[in-house]
Amino acid sequence: MEAEVVGSEMVLPAALPFKRVQMSDKYPKGQSRGRHWKHLKQILQAENYASLPAHEPNYLNIESPPSLYPSKKYCDMTGFEAPYTDPRTKLRYANPDVFKRVRSLPNEYVQRYLALRNAAIILR
Amino acid sequence: MPSYSITRPSRQEDYARFSPNTPIVIDNGGSSFRIGWAGESDPRVTFRNVVQRPRHKATGETVTIVGDHDPSLMKYFDCTRTSFRSPFDNNVVYQFEIMEYVLDYGFERLGANLQVDHPILMTECICNPLSSRSKMAELLFETYGVPSIAFGVDAVFSYKLNQQFGRCNEDGLAICSGFSASHVIPIVKGEPVTEACCRTNIGGYHVTNYLKQLLSLKYPYHMSSITWEKAEELKMEHCYVAMDFASELQLFQKGNEETKEKTRCWQLPWVPPTQGDVPSEEELARRAALKEKQGQRLRDMAAARKSIRITELENELNGLEDLLQQLDEVEEPEVSSILSGTKFFSRQEIESAILRVTQSLRKAKGEPSEPEEKNDSSLSEKYPLVSVPDELLSPEQLKEKKRQIFLKTTSEGRLLAKRKRFEEESLREKQNQLDEEKRLENPELYLEQLHDRYRELSEKVELRKRVKTNGNQNLSGGVGRGERLSAAQKERMRLLTSAAFDRGKVLMERIDKSADIKLQVDIDPNFVPKSDLVPPQATPEFSKFRPQSLEDFKIVLGVERFRCPEVLFQPNMIGIDQAGLDEMAGISLRRLDRVDDPIKDDITKSILVTGGSALLPGLLPRLEAGIRQIRPYLSPLTVVRACDPILDAWRGASIYANSPQFSLQTLSMQDYYEKGESLLWQYQIKYTI
Structure with missing residues (x-):
């Protein structure tokens, strides 16, 4: 290792004296580990909250419900309030100038704008 | 929110000074990890809660880097397939391998030497799923051998601290907008009301x-x-x-x-782009000299190659001539013995090889190759068998004759083509001369004629294109058969197909009507195809090249x-x-x-x-x-x-862990091994102690 790297102490030592089980013993090298960490969704599914009494607080039921206020529509490009929607790209826009820009946008950018508000078409 | 200074935390030296009863307080936040001693006012070590595992370029081993680091040092590492990874999914720890690296680093920086023999107070999100909590307990107990642990909610610790400062009361509302989620936690009589809290996954x-x-x-x-x-x-x-x-x-x-x-x-x-600053005289001269030098070098190389080739060819020619001479001198039976040493089988072959070599030699020397017309006269001599009738020839000679006929016709054809080409060239030259004369005579007329001709040609091209695209003038230049139909055409097609199935009267009428409409459109004299109105060009502002400026x-x-x-x-x-x-x-x-x-x-x-x-x-x-x-x-x-919205959670936890009753709220390792997960199920610390 280069002196600079060693000097900065940025690299975590492979074995640490205070640990009972070292990292290399726990996760042996070369053994394909795959993806064995459950994601949050799977964790929550495994918790099986449905079987518990409903009044008991848990990770899922403390989540806030949808807003009661009517959702406002904002222009995807400028952020101003958007009275219009482009039927072709489904982007919202505030005025004709923005509309021109919307129409000249390449599809990739349209999808990225839509993805920002979770409205993009995802092909699987 | 982390501060992005790249100063890495230094290793603390005074780990041994603390008695085993002093708890270690960890604020395990979505964006940063803070670790320190209970009772102190600030965490000892703070770093971004991320791990990167690049490959060290020199040794090729995978190393672990926790937290932020100096980007200038990353040149020693290969980060192509690794990015920053966080142990969190939303605000729940799920990747305990990464969590372990983070904890390793945290304890190491805190100065732990032989063991982590201190109670630990760690923050977690409210209503943390049981499996996440139990995995964390497992990690702390089994890997680090921690004697006891306690889990608390960061927002409540922050609230308790501010309550001590007198900024809020015993009953209140903690609104905590963290890194990946925001919580609102009502606090009644100093305790959080878990069933009334609420979370939005925004931070x-x-x-x-x-x-x-x-x-x-x-x-x-x-x-x-x-x-x-x-x-x-x-x-x-x-x-x-x-x-x-x-x-x-x-x-x-x-x-x-x-x-x-x-x-x-x-x-x-x-x-700013370098304005085309005019190079000085000597610079220009220097460049010209350099160019000349390079050109001279290339020319020298070509000349050298040429002379080598010429000497090679001359040597070959000399060798062949010597061979021929030898053959002349010796008797007939010995010819074959001499020839067997070479790659030739007969005298003729040697002669033709000599001919070939002399020709290429001439070419290499740059002399004009002998005119082919000369061969004209010798045509009949070259192909003597052609004019002889078949009956007089032996089978071998017949074969030879066939070959000669083939050679003769091809050479004749070549000559003819050459003559034709020559004629065409002269004709074109004459045409060019005429054009030039015309141009000089009346330039305007000439130009007009040219324009006319151009228009005529482009019309022809257009016509052909239209045939290809079914008469649709589409800008994208689609081709005929794959062309999509317009809405009206589609409707018409649909009607036609459905009509083919049931020959209803009504449908036929509709078709007629639509056909009428179509007819009207066709003969409408005012009808202008749209593409004529809009020139098929991009708007000028995009096509025009503009040098980039400071504004950009x-x-x-x-x-x-x-x-x-x-x-x-x-x-x-x-x-x-x-x-x-x-x-x-x-x-x-x-x-x-x-x-x-x-x-x-x-x-x-x-x-x-x-x-x-x-x-x-x-x-x-x-x-x-x-x-x-x-x-x-x-x-x-x-x-x-809050006094300090970022650090208050850790400080609150530090004060909490420092109180003498803290040990009553912890779970010991013994309990854990006896009861396991079920211990954590209903576990909830009392914040008021």
Whole structure:
């Protein structure tokens, strides 16, 4: 290792004296580990909250419900309030100038704008 | 919110000084990890809660780097397939391998030597799923051998600390907007009411990400400059929460002096393009000399190659001539013995080889090759068998004759083609001369004729294209058969096909009608195809080349300054269908169904805002206004910000762990081994001790 790297102490030592089980013993090298960490969704599914009494607080039921206020529509490009929607790209826009820009946008950018508000078409 | 200074925490030296009863306090936050000793006022070590596992270039081994680091040192590592990884999914720890690296680093920096023999107080999110909590306990007990652990909620620790400072009361509301989620936790009699709290999955991460995405979409050329770290920095420096989002937007839409003042610019480094500065005389001379030198070198090389080739060919020719001479001198039977030493089989072959070599020699020397016309006279001599009738020849001679006939016809054909080419050339030359004369005579007329001819030709081309595309003048230049039909044509096709199935009268009438309409369109004299009106060109501003200027490297933050933090109040803006911060307070109060209204008033009298996003300017007044809308008329309301929204959680936890009763709230390793997971199931610490 280069002196600079060693000097900065940025690299975590492979074995640490205070640990009972070292990292290399726990996760042996070369053994394909795959993806064995459950994601949050799977964790929550495994918790099986449905079987518990409903009044008991848990990770899922403390989540806030949808807003009661009517959702406002904002222009995807400028952020101003958007009275219009482009039927072709489904982007919202505030005025004709923005509309021109919307129409000249390449599809990739349209999808990225839509993805920002979770409205993009995802092909699987 | 982390601060992005790249100074790495240094290893603490005084680990041994602390007695085994002193708890270690860990604030395991979504963005940063803080670790320190109970009773101290500040965490000893703070770093970003991320892990990167690049490959060391020199040794090829995979190393682990926790937290932020100096980017200049990354040149020693290969980071192509590794990015920053966080142990968190939302606000729940799920990747315990990464968590272990983070803990390793935390304990190592804290100075742990032989064992971690201190009780541990760690923060977690409220209502942490059991499996996440038990995995964390397993990790701490089994890997580090910690004697006892306790879990608490960061927002409540922060609230308790501020309660000690007198900023809030025993009953109150903790609004904590963290990195990946925001919580509202009502606190009654000093204890959090878990069943009444509420969470929206929106936090500082979403604000920064929104800002980053918006800027990189607005300035696609500078996408590489707009990094996550930079966006975070911009957010902390420039973003604010608008008191009234709609009116602020209108203000910006109108665009007056005030908005200009509110607009911030971020100037990217920009180097003006070198103006075509005229090189000096000597520079020019130097360049010319250099060019000349290079040219001379190339010429020398070519000459050398040529002379080598010539000598080679001459040698070969000499050799062949010697061989021929030898053959002349010796008797017939010995010829074969001489020839067997060479690659030739007969005298003729040698002769033809000599001919070939002399020709290529001539070519190499640059002399004109002997004119082929000379061969003309010798045609009959070259092919003597052609004119002899078949009957007089032996089978071998017949074969030879066939070959000669073939050779003769091809050579004749070649000659003919040559003659023809020559004629054509002369004709063209004559035409050119005539044209030139015409041009000199009357240039305008000549030009007009040229134009006419051009138009004629382009019309022809157009016609051919139209035939190909079914008469559709489409700009995209689609081809005939794959061409999509227009809506009217499609409708017509549909009608025709359906009519083919059931020959209803009505349908036929409709077809007729539509055909009539079509006919009218066809003969309409005013009908102009659309493509004639709109020239098929891009708008000039795009096609025109403009040198890049200082302005192009300016990143303007106008609406974005308050548009991005607005997602905390309107999660709908980024497609999360949940209530915003102000509404969450209302929801939480509504969920407190067992609490009377007077106590609710008490609660709203002490609302504490904590968490990194609480640092956004304007958040408090906006929150106050939002909550006031929800509460009954003239009900009391006080919203305060925590002393230090970022560090208060750790400090609160530190004070909590330092109290003598802390050991009663912990779970010991012995308990863990006896009861296992079920111990953690109903586990909840008492915050008031």
